[in-house]
Structures are given as structure tokens and as C-alpha cells.
Amino acid sequence: MQTHLGAAHWIYLAGIIVILLTMALRKNIVVPAVMATFLTAWVFSGSVITGLSSIFNASLVAAHELFNIFLIIALVTAMLGALREMGADRLMVTPFRRVMRAGTSSFVMLALITYVISLFFWPTPAVPLVGAVLIPVAIRAGLSPLSVGMVIAIAGQGMALSSDYIIKVAPGISATAAGVDTDSVADKALVLSLIVGFTALVITYLTQRRTWRAPSPELLVAWENKADKFGVTASDDGTPDGGEPAPAAGGAAAPVPPAARAAAGGVGAPTATIVRDTSAAEPDSSPKPLAAKAFAILVPAAYLVFIVYLLLGKFTAAVPPLKGGDAAGIVGGIAAMILFAACLTNSRRACLEASSQHVVDGLVFAFKAMGIVLPIAGFFFIGNGDFSARILGMPEDATGPALLFDLINAGLSHVAPNAFVVAFTVMFVGVIAGLEGSGFSGLPLTGSLSGALGSAAGMDPSTLAAIGQMGNIWSGGGTLVAWSSLVAVAGFARVPVLTLARKCFLPVMAGLVLSTLFAIIAF
Template identity: 50%
Template sequence: MGQHITITAAHWVYLAGVAAIVLTMILRANVVVPSIVATFLVALAWTHNPVSAFGSIFNASFVAAKELFNIFLVIALVTALLNALKTLRSDVRMIEPFRAIIKNGHTAFFVLAAVTYVISLFFWPTPAVPLVAAVLLPAAIVAGLPPLAGAMAIAIAGQGMALSSDYVIGVAPGISAKAAGEAISAAAVADRALVLSLITGGIALTLAYFSIRKLIQKPSESLLESWQAQSGNGDLARFEAAGSFDKAEIARGTGYDGSLTDGVQLCKELSAVELRRIGWSKLFAIATPLAFASVIAVMVLPKLGTGLPDLKGGDAAALVGGMAAILMICATFAADGPWRSLEVAAEHVTAGFVFAFRAMGSVLPIAGFFFTGAGGDLAASILNVPTGQAPSLLFDLVQSGQALIPNNHVFVAFGVLIVGMVTGIDGSGFSGLPLTGALSGALGPTVGFNITTLCAIGQMGAIWTGGGTLMAWSSLIAVAGFARVPVLDAVRALTLPVLAGLVVSTVCAVLFWN
């Protein structure tokens, strides 16, 4: 602590780069270009070598790609599995039985939330939203649930609870942990984020339910007819260009158009499966959730004192990806036969990689910039200098400004939460994780706060805000579009429940995990 820290021009350039990226996020523009420019300027200021500075642009994204490729691979394999299940209509069969337990609007609210949460944990909210909206939302509306209430349940459970922990696929905790430093475990961040997401979501769902319970009506087919008669509200076109990511693609690039609005149409959809495939369709509708449930058990049971070996490093991601790959191959074999499945399975994997890079590719230059300031081997590889000469720019800045940082853990926790929420304003959710992770890694040791907990707090702020609960130009627009409600009405209805949940979960994190 007594070591003198010299702040160089590179430190100030790095700080200016962080400020520029945050400002760009606030203005809802894409931060890839500012990240690339900032990486170049930081490298130039540190090495004084234009050749190395130009090379750092490539090195930053390349290093980030190497560190995060396991995430891309898991996304690709899980997406490939989902595409294989769609061929058999097994994805529809997985949730179709839940229509039978929707008896009234009260049960409908919680059934929508529960099913959305589980599907989103396995496949992300992108396919979960249209699937639930097509199969379960019409039944919920018949049961008396207002469309706005359905949109709230889906958004909180999917874009909020499931995506903010991202416990199964592990994209968010992987980015947060890697940005915080090599000593931070993605599995540990995922564990903390899971509990915080459940606290936040539990508070948000409870407040949302009490805010709409008096609007729930008696079951009636006329409610569905009125809902079906509503035309699009134009929000998709109005917000299409807003934010740093094309959220319209989320609403359009789905396998369902919302047409499964009654039992007859649902039966027609399922009967479209060829007779020889029906058995396989039912089998994979059962086998897929059971397989992923076993994966969850392997991940969770060691933490409950069962004596089972804990998964280390990237073992959890490898298990999820391997399970998805085997299920995808088996489902493709069942749907297309032994010979044609060789080609179709490869097409599913290719489509999975296309989706993975479309969804997460722009994160690489952003992560690369923050890795530049993290020090150690990552910064050395980017700046092309020996490891001992690589600067820890962000850590140095925090250390030098330690006197200005209140040594109050509540202040620090809510500061990281607010930073995460600010980065979520651009409507992506994930683009701010390199910043919140790096900031947690620098602030934690300085103020004596658990780094893993800080990472999880920042992750909550970024994803609950930008992932699709508080920003009209986020993927919330897809939820509102399928529910046929104005997206701004959804934002207004969700703001108080979500903010209350984030405050409570952050306080719990300070009290119990610091």
C-alpha cells in the first residue's frame, strides 16, 4: 500500500477512453468504434510506437476472443440444439402441458414467469419469449390475465432473472470474471449472481403481481378475441434504430409468429410433425429438460455439502456444451435419418455460430479495451510487451484516487450497481460487463470488498437495465410486441418493481457476502 504509483499519460488516456465509452452508452450508440480508438490511443501512449499501437487493435480483439471463445462455443451448440428441437416441434411440446394448469389469471401470471425462467436459463430469452408468447400467453389471456401483466411476467423472469444470472450458459459471469482478473472464478460469480437474480426477481415479481392483481378478470374467450383483434402498435419500427443493437432482429428472427393462439391451432402445429417423428418429438420433449436438469444438479449439488467433486474452471461450460451437442446430434438423427443428419447437424452448428457472433461478436473489441487496462498477461499480449512491463492502468487509477473513494461498502456496492445500470442504457446488457468486471477487480482490493460479489452486483445492474426490463429500445420491445402492448407502458409498469428488487438484492449482497 505504501508503494508510490506514477500516473502516466497512458493512464489518463485510458480514463478518457472509459469516459468516452460510458458516454457513448448513455447516448445509446454502439461502443465498438470508441473501444477500438481508445485501445489504439492507450497503446500509443504506453509504447510510443505507432506500429505496436496499430497491432494492439488486432491483439485486443484476438486476446478477448481467445479468453471468451468457450462462451461463443456454448452459445453455438445450445442454439444448434434448439434448431434441431424446432424441427421435431419438441420445443412446443415441452411447454404445451402447462396450458392445462392455467385456470385463472392469478395462476397464469406465475406459470408464465416460471416457464419463461426455465426455458431462458437453458436457451436464453431470445427463443423463450416467442415460444412462451405463442403457446402460453394466449391461454393466460383467456384465463383473465391482462396482456400487460403477461409482458411483465415474461420480461422479469426471462430478460431479468434468467439472463442476469445466465447460470447455465454462463456468458455473463464468464465476461465479468475474466474482466475482473485471472484469479476470479466465473463459477463463483455465477453462484452469487444466481442468488442475487432470484432475490431481485422475487421482489420484482411480487410487486408486479400486486400492482396488477385487481385488473385480472374472469376467464372468457372474448378476452382472447379482443386481444387478437389488436394490431401492432408500431413500437418495433419506432425503436428499431434506437440503442446499440438491432432489437428488431430479436422480434423477427424467431420460429413462431404468435399464431398458436388456441388449442386447435396448437394441435395443428404439433400434427405437422410426420407420423414417424411423433415418438421422437415426444421423447426429446422429455429428454431435453431432464438432461439439462441433470447438468444443473451436477453444478449445484457439490455446493450443498454432498461431497461430490466441484466443477473447476470451464468444466461447467464444457458440460453444458457437450450435453447440447450430443442432444443436437441425436435429435437431428431422429428427424432426418442417419445419412442426411450428417449434413443437417453441420448446418445447425454453423447457424449456431452465426447467432453467437451476431449476439456477442461486438463484445470482443469492448472486452479487449478493458483487458488492456487489467494488467498481467492479458495486457502484455495486447500491448506486445513483456508481462513485467504491462501496466495495470485501471488498478493504478483506483489506487491513486483511493483517498477520494469513501471506504463504505454500501457506497461502493451501489456505485458499481449504478455504473452497471448506466452501461445498460444502450439497450444491450452485455456490453457493460467488461467495465463492471474490471471496475470490481480494481475497487475490491482497495476498499476490502469481495470482488466476486461486486462483479455479480454490477452484472445485475447492467443486465436488468439493458437486457430487457427497463429500456424501451432493449429486447423488451420483443416482449411488448408479442404481448401487443405499448413498450413504454411496459417500461413504466416494470420500473418500480425492478428498481426495488435491485436495491434489496444489493443490500443483501453487502450484508451476507462481503
Template identity: 55%
Template sequence: MDQHVVIGAAHWTYLAGVAVIVLTMILRANVVVPSILATFCVVFAWSHSPVTALGSIFTASFVAAKELFNIFLVIALMTALLNALKELRSDIRMVEPFRAVMKNGHTAFFILAGITYFISLFFWPTPAVPLVSAVLLPAAIAAGLPPLAGAMAIAIAGQGMALSSDYVIGVAPGISAKAAGAAVSAAVVADRALVLSLIVGGIALVLGYLSIRKRIQPASNSLLVAWQAQSSGLETERLEEAGTFDKAELARGTNGRDTLLSDKAVDRALASAPAKRVFWSKVFAVLTPLAFLAVIVTMIAPKLMPSLPPLRGGEAATLVGGMAALLMILASLAADGPRKMLDVSADHITSGFVFAFKAMGSVLPIAGFFFVGAGETAGPILNIAQGTTPPHLLFELIQSAEHLIPHSHLFVAFGILIVGMITGIDGSGFAGLPLTGSLSGALAPAAGMDAATLAAIGQMGAVWTGGGTLVAWSSLIAVAGFARVPVLEAVRALLLPVVTGLIVATICAVTIWS
């Protein structure tokens, strides 16, 4: 690209749109309307045609939908599988055996974190929060774990570690990579985000445990009785309405299961299943995690053994989605028989798509605006004829200001991290990913860094902040509600461990991949 970039009205309009969107996020208001209006203004400034600008409102979201539809499809199929497993009560059976090993509060803290992470890695925190809270949290409380410590373990492992890497489903790295540019691989972003999420989560869990270990009490059923007598209060209800997205709804899951269960209640729930389903309930409680572990092994095997053919492009997502669809059909067959399975499976898939668009639909106009600034996707939105090179507005803006950017890897990395954390303030970790991805792709050449590394760092900042660990109006509301602790108390307890983890992980990223 020519080093002497001419910055025109479209560039300044795009920059103003970015600033307005970031400011809107800071104010915790919805960013969809500003994104749509900013798209209109940028295209009008470029084309000087109100017709093209008006059409760009549709085209931008349509381009984003084409780029990101594989993400929607994987979410839909995974949600369909989850609903099928709930019919068999296999979801409860997958975690029920771990109640027996919660002998004291110390082990309960790490068991809660481990199980939450495992489930959230495959299904997002959507089922993990209500499932772990209903089945395992009462047992952990009786083992002597303070409710606040339970909330910390669930939030760090689910909304933090699992959601920030999103390694299996691949929504977050997919959005980050698409926004960063065609040369950035979603698989590389996912690999680096996984490593960084483990660093942040490991540090946060250790610091969180050290901060509450003296409050752990000897095991006693009286602790459970006293805890169950508490009310979660009205603060949660008030904060549920705050923020850009209703993340608490995503955390609760698709069936509204929010009843906390004692050991006896879990036993009754499992025994209530019809006798003919009990066998298949146990089978799928074992088969489902084994099947996805096999998928993970397939995904990482080429990295460990270079002689194996690597997975190309979105093949990892297709494996996850295909496995979810197959398991869903088999679970529906076991639960309802061959005839009814045909209708039930279709209903599960429909419910999955409803949830997918409810969870991610608002991302499309936001991503559409940032795609205007990327040369790989700007052409259709700006109505540029094929064969004509479209502008790369964001890259050209940064290129024109390259002499002002310090050539310090740490400075750029922490800048991306801070931008990600700012975008997460609105309470939605994924809304800021198009911005952090776009900035990563544009800043990487100027800083002499890998765009995938910067995208992974930005993803950490956005998701750990807005996904449900650092702001009270995120899905942390649901975690605090289930644990029956004030949500602001949970934020205060999580702040130092999570921020410390993010700082260390960013330094590690620069050290390892610079």
C-alpha cells in the same frame, strides 16, 4: 505493487477512454468504434509506437476472443440443439401441457414467469419469448390475465432473472470474471449472481403481480378474441432501430417464429408433424429438460456435499456444451435418420456459430479495450516482452485515488450497481460487463470487499437494465410486441418493481458476503 504509483499518459488516456465509452452508452450509440479508437490511443500513449498501436486494434480483439471463445462455443452448441428440437417440435411440447393448468389469470401470471425462466435459463430468452408468447400467452389472456401483466411476467423472468444470472450457459459471469482478474472465479460470480437474480426477480414478480392483480378478469374466450384483433402499432418498429445492439433480434430467436397461437393452433402445429416424428418429439420434450437438470445437479452437488470433487475452471461450461451437442446429434438422428443426420447436424452447428457471433461478436472489441487495463491480459496487447511485468492501468488509477474512495461497502456496492445500470442504458446488458468487471476487480482491494460480489452486483445492474426490463429500446421491444402493449407502458410498469429488487439485492449482497 508499489504504493507510490506513477500515473502517466497511458493511465489518463485509459481513463478518458472509459469516460467516452460510458458517455456513448448513455447516448445509446454504438460503443464498438469508441472502444477500438480508445485501444489505439492507450497503446500509443504507452508505447509511443504507431505500429504497435495499430496492431493493438487486432491484438486486443484477438486476446478477448481467446479469453471468451468458450462462451461463443456454448452459445453455438445450445443454439444448435434448439434448432434440432424445433425440427421435432419438441420445443412446443415442452410447454404445451402447462396450458391446461391456466385456470385463471392469477395462476397464469406465475406459470408464464416460471416457464419463461426455465427455458431462458438453458437457452437465453432467445426461444423463450417467441415460444411462451406463441403457445402460452394466448391461453393466459383467455384465462383473464391482462396483456401488460403477461409482458411483465415474461420480461422479469426471462430478460431479468434468467439472463442476469445466466447460470447455466455462463456468458455473463464468464465475461464479468475475466474482466475482474485471474483471481476471480467465474463459478463464484455465477453462484452469487444466481442468488441476487432470484432476490431481484422474486421482489419484482411480487410487486408486479400486486400492481396488476385488480385488473385480472374472469376467464373468457372473448378476451382472447379482442386481444388478437389489436395491432402492436408502429412504436415497436421505430424503437427496434434504437440502441447499440439489435436485442430484439436476439429475443425473437433464430427461426423468426412470431405467430401467436391459440389452443387450436397449437394442437394443429403438433399434429402437423409426420407420424414417425411424434414419438421422438415427445421423447426429447422430456429428455432435454431432464438432461440439463442432471447437469445442474452435477454443478451444485459439490457445493452441497463438500466430499465430492468440485468442478474446476470451465468444467461447468464444458458439461453444458457437451450435453447440448450430444442431444442435438440424437435429436437430428431421430428427425432425419442416420445418413441425413450427418449433414443436418453440421448445418445446425454452423447456424449456431452464426448466431453466437451475431449475438456476441460486438463484445470482443469492447472487452479488448478493458483488457488493456488488466495486468493479466495487457501484455500481448501492449506488445510487452514475456518476463516483463505489464501495467495494470485501471488498478493503478484506483490505487492512486484510494484515499478519495469512502471505505463504505454500501457506497462501493451501489456505485458498481449504478455504473452497471448506466452501461445498460444503451439497450445491451452484456456490453457493460467488461467495465463493471474491471471496476470490481480494481475497487475490491481498496474497499475491502470480494471482487466476485462486486462483479455480480454490477452484472445485475447492467443486465436487468439493458437486457430487457428497464429501457424501451432493449429486447423488451419483442416482449411488448408479442403481448401487443405499448413498450413504454411496459417500462413504466416494470420500473418500480425492478429497481426496488435491485436495491434490496445489493443490500443483501453487502450483508451476506461482506
């Protein structure tokens, strides 16, 4: 069946091309996305008023679909802020230092701890936690700083964030754009992320092992003396300029370069963290080591129980199974209860004010990290028939145009698509979209493409969405793009960020190719 393409279709296609080119040029894509939304709506409706209102409606529709994601980010970030005040965040990883006595054991433990922390809380706390507590131990055990940076980036920003299996932000965006179930995308993304991650880690181990040295305290001293070599600056009190203290082994500080803080707190950096100003904390709050130890045990235990419940519901009939939204809600609920308990422990008199302040901090971070997604998702939603009617202000019972689907069908009428070509196309589109450096902004594009291409190529759209998610997050989430949050990893490891990105390229791309082949064959 021949699909008729009108002027709005060509405007929409031009918008996609401009956005991809803007990403390739390492520029922000919010303005191109908004202008493309305006022009597409104007040309389709013939009304400049509809075009103007679509700018607002597109972001509003995107916010309506994605606000649950913003809320879970805010609650988890708020909880981490309260734990940071009492020092429980560092205590959660301190016991693992005892087994990091040689290069191989340090390599494995760095990857494992970074992955687990990033999977439950995003890479947000993983970099400062591992940087302050475990990186100095790994350096002393003989690992090279470049090896340390590669392991943290691959395990955290790559393997954990690309599946996002616990919080399910990324699968939620991909599934919404593709019109499929979130759990289906999440399950497949988890498998693919493990394939990419294990492949990249094995290649890293084999290529970097020759750079490791025998364990020695002198290695740590030499590494600490490089604090200022790559633009790392510290204030007189030993803390990073404008940041919070990051104690390392032996009382040394682990400073962060200003660029790393910019990447961590800047717009479009979903793996970033917000550092709450503890100087404004209530004056009666003092260190409580016993409470910190208790919460360092309580938090992992609470989420471990949740994971066990999740697995029982998925694989047995012992408990009711949880859907994607239910799981995210429980994660947020646990985070909120721990937040309140931690604030009460920190200060009984100011617990109400501290709790609300942490929630505000979490919401600010959520919109800093994810706000850029709204206008971008709004543009791709206008090409999706499920959302375009609302964006264009059409009646509730009206059927909106499926611009992207029409374009794909028109293109496929001239080419016989097959799973191999389509899968690798979606993966490489994800990699290109990740060049923007935010990690999540390309997910509406790869998700929409997956929903449109899946049936024509004989593949499950959820599989294609997971493949596109791999390409997008492994690229822009902080492994291949030097202007992403990879800067923070390089800052803590004290290596040049361009060198780190270049060294990660071969292991990560090899993993992406292997995982895509696996998805074509197995899914």
C-alpha cells in the same frame, strides 16, 4: 502510496468516460472502444505501430479468453434449431397450459416457465415459446397484456439472464475481468438475481392485479384483434412478415413486429435468437409427433440429471465437484449429443448435413449476439495488468500496465471508500452501461472496476462483480431499455414497448437496491 499517473492513464480514463456517454446516448460503443484502445496503446508505447497492432491484439486476447462462451452459445442454439424443426420446443411447455386457469395461477406459471427455460437455454427460446403457447392462455385466464409482458421480461431477460447460472456466460465475463473465480461470481449472482426477481415480481403482482379480469374467451378474441395496433404485421399466410409461424391457442398466430426481429437478430442483443430457414430443409423430413414428444421429455430430463449431479458435487461428497469450465463443457456436450440425435430423427439421409448446418447457424448467432463484446472487452482488458502486456506486444516475461487499477488507487487516495458507496457505485455503473441495450457489453467494465475496488473497500471482488452484473443485465438485458430485446417481449404481448419499459422501471430498481443492500450485509 501515491500512484503516478501518466498520459496513457488519462487517455484511458477519457476512453471510459466517452464509452459511458456513448451508452447514455444509446449509440453503439464499438468505434469509441477501438479508438480508445488505439490511443491508449499509442500514448503508452510512443509508437503508432503498437497502437495499430493493439486494435487487433485486444480483440484477439478477448476472443482467447471468451471463446468458450461463444462455443457454448453456438451448441445450445444449434440444439434448439434441431428441436424446433420437429416441434419438440413447443411440446416442452404445452403441459403447463392445463394449470393456467385463473389470473394468479397464470402469473405464477408464466414466471416459473419463463425462468426455467431462460435459465437453461437463455431467454432465446423463452419469448417465442411462451409467446406462441402460453401468452394466449394467460390472456384468456384474465391477465392483462401489460402484466404478461412484465412477467416475461422480469423472469426471463432479468432474473434468469442476470445470473446465467447454468451456461455461465455472464459470470465468466465478469469473473475474467475481475480476476476472480467464475463459480464464486455465479453463486452470488444467483442469490442476488433471485432477490431482484422476487422483489420485482411481487411489486408487479400487487400493482397489476387490479387490471386483471375474470377468465373469458372474449378476452383472447379482443387481444388477438390488436395484432396490427402496435406495428405488428402479418403476411397473407398468417405468419409474421419474414418470420416463421407462431401458432397460438385456437390456431391464431402470434406475430412479431419487424423491430422485434431486428432486436432479436441484431448485433449486441445477447438474448436474441436466430431462426433457421426451414424452407431449405431436406425434403424427406416430415413431422414426427412421437419423436417430438420423446425429445420434449428427453431434453428437460437430461438437463435435470445434470443439475442434480451439479448440486450433489457442490453440497455432498457423492460425486466430484465441477468447476465453472467443466459445467459449461457438459452443457455443451449434452447439447451436441441431443443435436445429433434430433437431426438423425428428423432425417436419416441428411442428418450429417443438417447437423453441420445447425452448428453453423449456432456459430453465426453466437458471433452476432456476442461479437460486439470482443473489441469492447479488449479496451477494458488493456487496463488490466493480466492482459495488457499481450495487447501491447510486450515480452512474455514483462509486466503490463494496470491502468485502471492505478486510476482507482489514485482516486481512492483522496476519498475513504466504504462498502456502501462502492457497491452502489458499481451497481449504478452497470445500469448506465446497460443503456447500450446489449446486456453483456458492460460486464468487462463492471468486472474490472470490481477487481480494482474490492480490496480498497473491504469487499470481495466477486461480490462487487455480481452486483455490477445485476445492474448491467437487468438494465440492458431486456427489462429497462426499450431498444433492447424487450421489443420482442412487447411484440408478443402486443403492448407498446415504451410503456412496458416504464412499468418495469420501479419494480426492477427496487429489486436492485434491495439486492445491493443484501450483498453488502451478507457477503
